[in-house]
Amino acid sequence: MKIIITGVGLIGGSFARDLRNLFPQAGILGMDLNPDHLERSVKLGVIDGEAGPEDVAMADLVIIAIPVDAAIKVVPEILEKVKDECLVIDTGSTKFRLCESLKDHSKRRNFLAAHPIAGTEYSGPEAAVTHLYQNKTLIICEVEKTAFKLQERAFEIFRQLGMRIRYMDTRAHDKHIAYVSHLSHISSFMLGKTVLEKEKNERDIFDMAGSGFASTVRLAKSSPAMWTPIFKENRENVLETLTEYIANLSHFQQLLEQNNFEEIYGEMERTNYIKTILKGIN
Amino acid sequence: MKIIITGVGLIGGSFARDLRNLFPQAGILGMDLNPDHLERSVKLGVIDGEAGPEDVAMADLVIIAIPVDAAIKVVPEILEKVKDECLVIDTGSTKFRLCESLKDHSKRRNFLAAHPIAGTEYSGPEAAVTHLYQNKTLIICEVEKTAFKLQERAFEIFRQLGMRIRYMDTRAHDKHIAYVSHLSHISSFMLGKTVLEKEKNERDIFDMAGSGFASTVRLAKSSPAMWTPIFKENRENVLETLTEYIANLSHFQQLLEQNNFEEIYGEMERTNYIKTILKGIN
Numbered sequence: 001m002k003i004i005i006t007g008v009g010l011i012g013g014s015f016a017r018d019l020r021n022l023f024p025q026a027g028i029l030g031m032d033l034n035p036d037h038l039e040r041s042v043k044l045g046v047i048d049g050e051a052g053p054e055d056v057a058m059a060d061l062v063i064i065a066i067p068v069d070a071a072i073k074v075v076p077e078i079l080e081k082v083k084d085e086c087l088v089i090d091t092g093s094t095k096f097r098l099c100e101s102l103k104d105h106s107k108r109r110n111f112l113a114a115h116p117i118a119g120t121e122y123s124g125p126e127a128a129v130t131h132l133y134q135n136k137t138l139i140i141c142e143v144e145k146t147a148f149k150l151q152e153r154a155f156e157i158f159r160q161l162g163m164r165i166r167y168m169d170t171r172a173h174d175k176h177i178a179y180v181s182h183l184s185h186i187s188s189f190m191l192g193k194t195v196l197e198k199e200k201n202e203r204d205i206f207d208m209a210g211s212g213f214a215s216t217v218r219l220a221k222s223s224p225a226m227w228t229p230i231f232k233e234n235r236e237n238v239l240e241t242l243t244e245y246i247a248n249l250s251h252f253q254q255l256l257e258q259n260n261f262e263e264i265y266g267e268m269e270r271t272n273y274i275k276t277i278l279k280g281i282n
Numbered sequence: 283m284k285i286i287i288t289g290v291g292l293i294g295g296s297f298a299r300d301l302r303n304l305f306p307q308a309g310i311l312g313m314d315l316n317p318d319h320l321e322r323s324v325k326l327g328v329i330d331g332e333a334g335p336e337d338v339a340m341a342d343l344v345i346i347a348i349p350v351d352a353a354i355k356v357v358p359e360i361l362e363k364v365k366d367e368c369l370v371i372d373t374g375s376t377k378f379r380l381c382e383s384l385k386d387h388s389k390r391r392n393f394l395a396a397h398p399i400a401g402t403e404y405s406g407p408e409a410a411v412t413h414l415y416q417n418k419t420l421i422i423c424e425v426e427k428t429a430f431k432l433q434e435r436a437f438e439i440f441r442q443l444g445m446r447i448r449y450m451d452t453r454a455h456d457k458h459i460a461y462v463s464h465l466s467h468i469s470s471f472m473l474g475k476t477v478l479e480k481e482k483n484e485r486d487i488f489d490m491a492g493s494g495f496a497s498t499v500r501l502a503k504s505s506p507a508m509w510t511p512i513f514k515e516n517r518e519n520v521l522e523t524l525t526e527y528i529a530n531l532s533h534f535q536q537l538l539e540q541n542n543f544e545e546i547y548g549e550m551e552r553t554n555y556i557k558t559i560l561k562g563i564n
Contacts, residue, residue, distance in 0.1 A: 117492040137489055166489055173490075179477050180491040184498040190530040191469050192556040193549065194523065195461050197530075199559075206559045207419055207448055208455075209462040210399040214560055215497050216466040221557045224550035232543050241476065242535050246528060248472040248479075253524050261514050267475065268506035274474040275503045277481075277488045278496055 001026040004051045004062045006074065008032050008041040009226075010119060011091050012065030013128025016046045018161050019061075021130065029055050033070075041125040056081045061089070061153075068092040069229035072101055079107035087150040089114050093177060094233040095141045096170040109147040112154050115139045115173065116163065117181075123223035134162035139177075141170045178237035183245055185219045185227060186238070192220030283308040286333045286344045288356065290314050290323040291508075292401060293373050294347030295410025298328045300443050301343075303412065311337050315352075323407040338363045343371070343435075350374040351511035354383055361389035369432040371396050375459060376515040377423045378452040391429040394436050397421045397455065398445065399463075405505035416444035421459075423452045460519035465527055467501045467509060468520070474502030 001023050005012040008030040016028050029051035032038045041047045056062070062078055064071055071092050079088055079102070089112045090098060099113050118136040120127060138158055143151060158165060168176075195217070199205045231238055255264050283305050287294040290312040298310050311333035314320045323329045338344070344360055346353055353374050361370055361384070371394045372380060381395050400418040402409060420440055425433060440447060450458075477499070481487045513520055537546050 117490055119492070119494070121494075136492070139490060166486075176480075176487045176490050179480050180487060180495045183476065184473065184495050186531070186534060187469055187473050188498055189550050189553050190527060190534055191466065192553040193530050194465065194527045196553060196555060196559075197526070198458075198461050198523075204448075205458045205462060208399055208421060208458050209559075210401070210418070212401070212403075212501050213462045213466050215500050216470055217556055217560065218497050219494050220550075220553050221560065222550070222554075224547045224554065227550060228543050228547040231538060231546060232541075235538055235541075239535065239538055241480075242531065242538070244479070245472060245476045246531050246535065248475050249468070249524065249528050249531070252468060252472055253521065253528065256513060256517055256521055256524070259514075259517075261510050264513060265506045265510040268471055268502075268504070268509060271471050271474040271478065271502050272504075272506065273478060274499055277478075277491075278499065278503070 001061065002055065002059045003028045004031060004055060004059045005029070005047060006031045006062060006064045006078065007066035008037050008047060008125055008128070009065065010123050010127035010132075011116070012063055013041060013044075013046045013125050014118075014130070014132035015063045015065065015091070016041075017128055017130045018133060019063075019157075020045075022157065022160055037125050041128075044125055044128070046125060046128050053081065057083060059083075059086050061087050061157075064088065064090040064092070066092075067226055067229040068094045068098070068233045072098055075111065076102060076105055079105055079110055082107065082110060084110070085150075086110055087112065087153055089154060091116055093181065093230050094174050096174045097233055099142055099145075099170045103145075108145055110150065112143075112146045112150065113141040113170070114154075115141075115177070121218055121221040123226060131162075133158075136163055137166055138163040139166050139168050139173055141168055141173055143167055174234050175237045175240075178234055178241045182230060182234060182238050183241040185222060186231075186242060187245065188217055188219035189222075192217045283343065284337065284341045285310045286313060286337060286341045287311070287329060288313045288344060288346045288360065289348035290319050290329060290407055290410070291347065292405050292409035292414075293398070294345055295323060295326075295328045295407050296400075296412070296414035297345045297347065297373070298323075299410055299412045300415065301345075301439075302327075304439065304442055315348075319407050323410075326407055326410070328407055328410050335363065339365060341365075341368050343369050343439075346370065346372040346374070348374075349508055349511040350376045350380070350515045354380050357393065358384060358387055361387055361392055364389065364392060366392070367432075368392055369394060369435055371436060373398055375463065375512050376456050378456045379515055381424055381427075381452045385427075390427055392432060394425075394428045394432065395423040395452070396436075396440075397423075397459070403500055403503040405508060413444075415440075418445055419448055420445040421448050421450050421455055423450055423455050425449055456516050457519045457522075460516055460523045464512060464516060464520050465523040467504060468513075468524060469527065470499055470501035471504075474499045
């Protein structure tokens with residue numbers, strides 16, 4: 001089996017590591033705009049080497065794990081080149097515009113739109129780990145547009161990686177993921193910014209920071225190269241969530257200004273319900 | 283040695299557990315408005331029983347770990363009753379108003395204002411754990427107002443619990459802690475609220491939530507009974523941080539509306555500097 005990983009960072013590299021364990025005989029090659037990433041991935045044993053154009057034509061499986069705006073350019077080009085039996089899986093965090101752009105592609109049936117709800121705040125080849133996808137949710141969009149035999153191959157791989165599969169249409173995916181993922185990143189980045197700005201004038205403020213702050217601001221370590229395209233691609237849904245978030249914060253601010261502590265208590269008590277929901281998330 | 287823990291929840295109970303290991307011969311009694319908390323704490327072995335008024339007069343050490351507004355009422359009453367050699371330590375998350383209210387108290391020298399930067403999102407007697415304070419920062423305010431011999435006793439205990447001590451004046455404490463702790467809680471509660479509101483209409487949204495969401499929203503599990511008084515006591519500082527946070531979020535929203543992705547990238551890249559700072563926080 002010949003596997004190509006396009007984008008050898010956290011997501012692509014972690015797939016490479018698991019696929020190597022799953023298919024020890026497979027050749028795993030990488031593609032990346034950054035030659036340094038390719039070199040480091042080879043050194044780390046994540047991939048065997050760089051894939052050239054001729055390798056794409058021979059590949060049985062291509063995993064796309066590049067920024068979402070780049071995927072819109074790269075996926076159709078790769079689909080052009082692959083053989084009829086090749087399965088091309090995209091793993092990006094937005095799905096609507098990519099799937100729209102592929103809907104009339106002659107090789108649409110070779111393509112599977114997937115989004116693993118997995119990752120860390122780290123990036124690059126060194127961030128790639130085995131078992132990243134174990135017990136994680138994988139959202140698949142427009143499954144009916146992928147050739148049945150290729151669906152079967154994909155599901156078998158995902159099953160062996162330990163993933164739970166959920167099906168969703170692309171619009172619902174992009175809308176919902178804005179709430180449970182994209183908004184968290186903005187909330188975290190802007191919290192980090194607010195405190196860093198303060199720290200310029202007030203030294204040693206971070207000596208007072210504990211695990212609560214670390215947890216809330218963790219996502220502010222995320223890669224701007226990955227996240228700028230996500231906010232671009234999912235701009236309208238993200239704006240909607242952000243508007244609601246700011247409205248809720250402003251309401252809390254008003255309650256504080258009005259000394260309405262009974263209602264502040266109520267707001268927190270009702271939100272405590274999140275405990276029930278978080279139990280299911282690891 | 284006779285120890286009294288006033289408020290047998292996460293903070294007080296965790297002190298009780300560590301003090302029991304440190305002073306196996308000590309009697310540890312509890313006070314709590316909630317009789318059920320006392321009963322559960324005895325069953326868990328956190329305390330030996332309930333403290334009556336006569337026990338306060340005999341105590342060598344009193345740890346105050348109750349909501350910050352309650353502390354303002356309770357601390358002066360306890361100080362009235364304790365003997366001259368007794369050390370009374372408050373552990374609350376705001377310090378200015380409490381210390382102001384005690385400044386002319388005849389037993390001010392028996393009091394030490396401390397704030398351990400430690401905790402979890404859980405509360406109640408079951409949340410109490412050993413070693414909660416190990417390698418954590420303890421902020422002490424107005425140290426010079428505590429009797430030197432009692433300072434010495436306190437420092438020896440904190441040293442044995444493994445804490446790093448920092449000194450700060452009460453105004454600076456309350457201002458800075460608003461940034462690195464209180465704001466994180468509001469950010470997290472309102473994020474939880476925003477997503478819960480959405481979920482009412484969009485079922486199964488949480489199936490899409492991963493560890494990033496869980497991390498950012500973790501503090502929304504915190505106790506409203508503990509946090510409402512903190513926001514009340516530290517209202518002005520919290521309002522200042524919240525205003526800056528909302529301004530930063532609104533600026534990000536504007537950048538998105540203007541499609542200024544270059545600047546969005548810049549905002550995130552500059553905030554990535556938080557990585558350097560978070561390295562020091564466990």
